Amino acid sequence: MTLKDIAEKAGVSMMTVSNVINGKTGRVSPKTRDKVNRIIQEYGYTPNLNARSLTNKVSNIVGLIISAYETNKDENYLENPYISTMIGIIERELRQNGYYVMIRSVIKGTDLTELLQNWNVDGIIFLDPAHQTALGKLASSISCPVAVFDSNLEIDGLINVCSNDRKGLYLSTKYMINRGHSRIAFVADCEGSHVLEQRFLGYRQALEESGLPFKPEFVYAYPPSYEGGLEAGKKIASDCLGITAAVTTADISAIGVMEGARLGGYRIPIDLSVIGYDNLQLGQYTLPKLTTISQNIPQKALTATSLLLEKIRTGTTSTPPHVVLDVEIVERQSAISLF
Amino acid sequence: MTLKDIAEKAGVSMMTVSNVINGKTGRVSPKTRDKVNRIIQEYGYTPNLNARSLTNKVSNIVGLIISAYETNKDENYLENPYISTMIGIIERELRQNGYYVMIRSVIKGTDLTELLQNWNVDGIIFLDPAHQTALGKLASSISCPVAVFDSNLEIDGLINVCSNDRKGLYLSTKYMINRGHSRIAFVADCEGSHVLEQRFLGYRQALEESGLPFKPEFVYAYPPSYEGGLEAGKKIASDCLGITAAVTTADISAIGVMEGARLGGYRIPIDLSVIGYDNLQLGQYTLPKLTTISQNIPQKALTATSLLLEKIRTGTTSTPPHVVLDVEIVERQSAISLF
DNA sequence: CTGAAAGCGCTTACAG
DNA sequence: CTGAAAGCGCTTACAG
Numbered sequence: 001m002t003l004k005d006i007a008e009k010a011g012v013s014m015m016t017v018s019n020v021i022n023g024k025t026g027r028v029s030p031k032t033r034d035k036v037n038r039i040i041q042e043y044g045y046t047p048n049l050n051a052r053s054l055t056n057k058v059s060n061i062v063g064l065i066i067s068a069y070e071t072n073k074d075e076n077y078l079e080n081p082y083i084s085t086m087i088g089i090i091e092r093e094l095r096q097n098g099y100y101v102m103i104r105s106v107i108k109g110t111d112l113t114e115l116l117q118n119w120n121v122d123g124i125i126f127l128d129p130a131h132q133t134a135l136g137k138l139a140s141s142i143s144c145p146v147a148v149f150d151s152n153l154e155i156d157g158l159i160n161v162c163s164n165d166r167k168g169l170y171l172s173t174k175y176m177i178n179r180g181h182s183r184i185a186f187v188a189d190c191e192g193s194h195v196l197e198q199r200f201l202g203y204r205q206a207l208e209e210s211g212l213p214f215k216p217e218f219v220y221a222y223p224p225s226y227e228g229g230l231e232a233g234k235k236i237a238s239d240c241l242g243i244t245a246a247v248t249t250a251d252i253s254a255i256g257v258m259e260g261a262r263l264g265g266y267r268i269p270i271d272l273s274v275i276g277y278d279n280l281q282l283g284q285y286t287l288p289k290l291t292t293i294s295q296n297i298p299q300k301a302l303t304a305t306s307l308l309l310e311k312i313r314t315g316t317t318s319t320p321p322h323v324v325l326d327v328e329i330v331e332r333q334s335a336i337s338l339f
Numbered sequence: 340m341t342l343k344d345i346a347e348k349a350g351v352s353m354m355t356v357s358n359v360i361n362g363k364t365g366r367v368s369p370k371t372r373d374k375v376n377r378i379i380q381e382y383g384y385t386p387n388l389n390a391r392s393l394t395n396k397v398s399n400i401v402g403l404i405i406s407a408y409e410t411n412k413d414e415n416y417l418e419n420p421y422i423s424t425m426i427g428i429i430e431r432e433l434r435q436n437g438y439y440v441m442i443r444s445v446i447k448g449t450d451l452t453e454l455l456q457n458w459n460v461d462g463i464i465f466l467d468p469a470h471q472t473a474l475g476k477l478a479s480s481i482s483c484p485v486a487v488f489d490s491n492l493e494i495d496g497l498i499n500v501c502s503n504d505r506k507g508l509y510l511s512t513k514y515m516i517n518r519g520h521s522r523i524a525f526v527a528d529c530e531g532s533h534v535l536e537q538r539f540l541g542y543r544q545a546l547e548e549s550g551l552p553f554k555p556e557f558v559y560a561y562p563p564s565y566e567g568g569l570e571a572g573k574k575i576a577s578d579c580l581g582i583t584a585a586v587t588t589a590d591i592s593a594i595g596v597m598e599g600a601r602l603g604g605y606r607i608p609i610d611l612s613v614i615g616y617d618n619l620q621l622g623q624y625t626l627p628k629l630t631t632i633s634q635n636i637p638q639k640a641l642t643a644t645s646l647l648l649e650k651i652r653t654g655t656t657s658t659p660p661h662v663v664l665d666v667e668i669v670e671r672q673s674a675i676s677l678f
Numbered sequence: 679c680t681g682a683a684a685g686c687g688c689t690t691a692c693a694g
Numbered sequence: 695c696t697g698a699a700a701g702c703g704c705t706t707a708c709a710g
Contacts, residue, residue, distance in 0.1 A: 013697045015697060016697080028695070029695055050398065050688090053688090078423045079420065079424050079427060079620065081423075084423035085418050087423075087442075088417030100458070104439065113385070117385045119388055119389065259624075281418065285598075286626065341702090343703075355679090357704070366680080367680085368679055371679085386703080387703050389703080390705090392704090393686045393702090394706075
């Protein structure tokens with residue numbers, strides 16, 4: 001079923017059918033319009049978007065880019081609930097606006113440019129910040145609107161939706177301080193991550209504001225993973241530095257810390273209060289349930305998608321494309337007061 | 340940069356460039372081939388796949404379909420770790436085979452046919468079984484290969500990768516029986532779900548084999564969600580039927596059961612042993628760590644993808660398209676022996 | 679080994 | 695209000 005078939009059955013030209021489909025109603029008499037619509041209905045015609053893309057130079061496709069791990073190709077970014085939640089929300093929003101979503105993990109820079117040129121994608125969203133340096137170089141050659149998250153890239157017009165990472169750790173550290181904790185561990189290796197560095201600054205800011213000294217030995221520089229947290233938790237227990245609280249940069253890390261500290265003989269939260277980061281669903285299923293910092297992931301995804309759509313349609317955004325979203329603490333059971 | 344541009348720069352016809360790109364080397368002299376390749380490299384040319392799809396009638400796109408919840412459009416299937424893990428694995432496999440992945444949630448049947456016709460997708464994969472009845476009707480009108488999971492649809496040539504659900508619950512129930520449990524609750528409302536009915540049959544089979552009576556009051560027909568499990572757990576505790584073990588059909592449900600029973604005064608696993616289903620990552624983070632049935636999700640995803648690719652390329656599959664994968668029990672801490 | 683022609687299904691100016 | 699022509703970027707027969 002093609003435009004031509006419909007045109008023949010309706011006894012009009014392809015042009016007219018095309019106009020009807022595209023709602024250019026001013027150019028078609030109501031009578032022909034109705035007749036054409038009836039026939040389209042009857043035969044269940046839908047236009048071939050490949051052909052349309054070819055002429056229009058727009059594709060109605062938005063590319064969702066995730067970084068494939070270069071080191072371990074068996075890992076799977078989609079198992080990260082943060083990423084998959086984002087994808088779900090973005091997909092729905094794009095679909096409701098008439099766009100199709102192509103999802104692709106990318107290893108080399110050419111994987112990306114290929115996608116762009118191959119399909120004339122109308123916009124792209126980078127779901128994780130791993131390819132920022134590559135993006136920095138490519139930016140000038142990408143002609144479609146681009147959205148990223150949590151980036152420190154300073155590219156003119158780049159849609160960049162961040163969350164207030166510094167405030168996040170400021171809040172969790174302050175939460176501990178307000179409850180009488182003064183020997184507070186910071187668990188994460190921030191090396192090379194802009195996001196984590198910001199969180200570390202939030203930790204230091206909270207200490208400073210409260211007149212507490214920063215102690216390098218309270219920094220447990222392990223990766224923000226379950227395994228990293230596990231090691232940190234064990235070490236906190238064995239170090240015997242009098243630490244009563246630990247702030248982390250990921251729920252998964254916090255869960256590791258709880259388990260590690262437990263293996264070292266600590267009771268959680270009696271002997272060690274722990275706060276996570278991300279407010280993942282699984283924090284509700286741990287024992288104790290995890291107190292954590294919430295990023296409002298849906299808002300983050302929607303903000304970026306809306307800005308991207310606006311830019312695709314109008315060529316620009318009516319509000320600044322760099323937005324920093326607020327964070328908040330979600331109180332559950334893993335952090336308690338010493339009073 | 341188009342074929343034409345490259346052809347001009349190389350001083351040959353578009354045809355020749357096309358042949359070089361498509362590796363029809365027999366038709367091009369090595370010298371021209373090298374020259375053309377050099378120019379392609381130099382200008383970073385990649386073919387426009389919209390145009391290619393238009394002529395070839397194949398698109399190199401595979402559609403990944405997830406059902407949007409009709410009842411609650413704010414829910415998000417991608418938050419289901421089973422689904423997102425599948426997507427991650429499928430995406431990688433397809434990409435490595437030169438395919439692009441279009442992901443789309445679907446509410447009405449037309450959402451689907453639209454996708455197919457719009458983009459000439461080469462194949463589609465239904466990630467969840469929710470649209471089986473719709474698929475049953477559509478099947479005859481879909482011309483490309485289709486893969487589904489855990490379906491009871493009997494459609495000729497349909498790629499259908501299942502896991503042995505019956506065996507799954509047989510294993511978990513047997514596990515309990517072998518450890519001295521005789522009053523074993525089954526937690527799930529199987530109504531309308533082929534998969535859950537199979538699991539229920541596995542439960543009954545294990546009881547029967549061991550000469551244990553099936554008691555309807557041991558069936559806690561709650562949805563296989565955290566909330567459902569929570570209710571079931573509370574009710575198990577308050578019913579005082581002497582139940583010492585509960586088998587479930589989802590990890591998330593098992594976690595709810597543990598929490599609910601705990602709220603009812605039970606200690607887990609001392610007073611109640613619990614076994615999950617799915618082997619989700621989060622089962623490693625609960626307390627006690629969850630004993631569960633593992634589906635080998637990567638294998639499931641890869642099997643379906645490989646069969647689909649084979650069918651796209653050759654028009655058929657060399658092995659039967661209906662495969663049932665084995666399941667196994669993963670022992671952790673949530674189920675103990677009464678001896 | 680190489681190329682000129684036709685066509686995939688659509689849309690955009692341009693005439694009438 | 696309606697239509698014939700040209701073109702988007704590619705590939706598939708078909709000649710030479």
